[in-house]
Amino acid sequence: MSHPAPLRFDGRTAVVTGAARGIGNAIAHGFAAGGATVVVADLDEAAAAAAAQEITSVGGKASSLGVDVTDEAQVDALVAHAGTVDILVNNAAITTTQVVEETDPEAWRRVLDVNLTGPFLCSRAVLPGMRERGYGKIVNIASVAAKRISFNAGASYTASKAGLVAFTRHLAYEAAPDGISVNAVCPGPVLTPMLAEMADEATLNARRKSVPRGRLATPEDQAEMVLYLASDRADMLCGQAVDVDGGALLGWYDTDTYFERRRAAR
Numbered sequence: 001m002s003h004p005a006p007l008r009f010d011g012r013t014a015v016v017t018g019a020a021r022g023i024g025n026a027i028a029h030g031f032a033a034g035g036a037t038v039v040v041a042d043l044d045e046a047a048a049a050a051a052a053q054e055i056t057s058v059g060g061k062a063s064s065l066g067v068d069v070t071d072e073a074q075v076d077a078l079v080a081h082a083g084t085v086d087i088l089v090n091n092a093a094i095t096t097t098q099v100v101e102e103t104d105p106e107a108w109r110r111v112l113d114v115n116l117t118g119p120f121l122c123s124r125a126v127l128p129g130m131r132e133r134g135y136g137k138i139v140n141i142a143s144v145a146a147k148r149i150s151f152n153a154g155a156s157y158t159a160s161k162a163g164l165v166a167f168t169r170h171l172a173y174e175a176a177p178d179g180i181s182v183n184a185v186c187p188g189p190v191l192t193p194m195l196a197e198m199a200d201e202a203t204l205n206a207r208r209k210s211v212p213r214g215r216l217a218t219p220e221d222q223a224e225m226v227l228y229l230a231s232d233r234a235d236m237l238c239g240q241a242v243d244v245d246g247g248a249l250l251g252w253y254d255t256d257t258y259f260e261r262r263r264a265a266r
């Protein structure tokens with residue numbers, strides 16, 4: 001079997017928001033390994049600096065900036081810091097966990113602000129340069145919650161991610177004529193600090209059972225798809241929201257129950 005050449009991003013600059021840890025961090029490492037110059041942008045300035053340092057320590061090209069993606073001036077400063085932005089990954093996100101009637105309106109607004117307005121502001125800031133150069137890749141990190149509901153987070157998160165998928169579709173249509181591709185990745189459950197903070201071991205086991213592949217995804221599983229969507233090999237993908245979930249969205253029972261029912265039906 002012949003394997004395709006590894007994805008390369010030499011000469012490209014990739015900005016990844018929320019890249020200090022978790023999925024964003026794996027994405028940043030992936031781009032750097034492919035030869036890109038990476039900007040680690042994160043609210044947590046110290047963690048972003050440490051993450052960039054880690055990339056350079058293994059031979060990659062990276063810098064960092066403390067950025068709140070909801071702040072227009074900070075987003076402009078991010079684009080100025082990066083210089084040319086060929087690739088933007090909108091990955092930073094937060095959640096609320098309460099049921100709707102117990103959700104503080106301010107917390108709701110903040111989730112929508114970070115998860116939806118943040119990607120809008122970052123995209124808005126990089127688009128003029130991308131249009132001018134006739135080249136750009138934007139990848140939004142949504143969630144399978146966009147297509148069903150979130151299991152661990154609250155309705156604010158589900159609504160923000162559904163909005164992000166809709167934003168992806170609309171922006172993809174507007175940007176495609178200028179050589180800019182916009183797509184989204186919808187991770188299923190991924191073992192990251194965000195999930196580990198929200199779920200106990202029993203919940204994690206239940207989540208594992210809901211994934212036909214039989215395991216939770218890793219940040220690297222998500223990074224694989226992000227890198228592909230940001231590469232020229234994905235040129236004809238436009239406004240897609242790709243589920244990277246090991247089949248979790250395909251069924252609505254865990255696989256043990258599914259096979260029990262098949263056996264009972266023999």
Ligand SMILES: NC(=O)c1ccc[n+]([C@@H]2O[C@H](COP(=O)([O-])OP(=O)(O)OC[C@H]3O[C@@H](n4cnc5c(N)ncnc54)[C@H](O)[C@@H]3O)[C@@H](O)[C@H]2O)c1
Nearest residue numbers: 018022023042043068069091092093143187189190192194
């Ligand atoms: N972990 C999962 O199971 C899972 C599942 C589906 C989707 N996702 C999505 O994947 C992405 C990454 O998730 P993760 O689990 O790695 O999260 P995480 O909490 O581990 O990392 C998120 C990063 O974003 C940063 N951040 C938060 N607010 C910010 C802001 N206003 N400006 C800039 N940076 C900010 C945080 O400092 C943090 O470093 C998110 O979009 C999340 O919604 C995660």
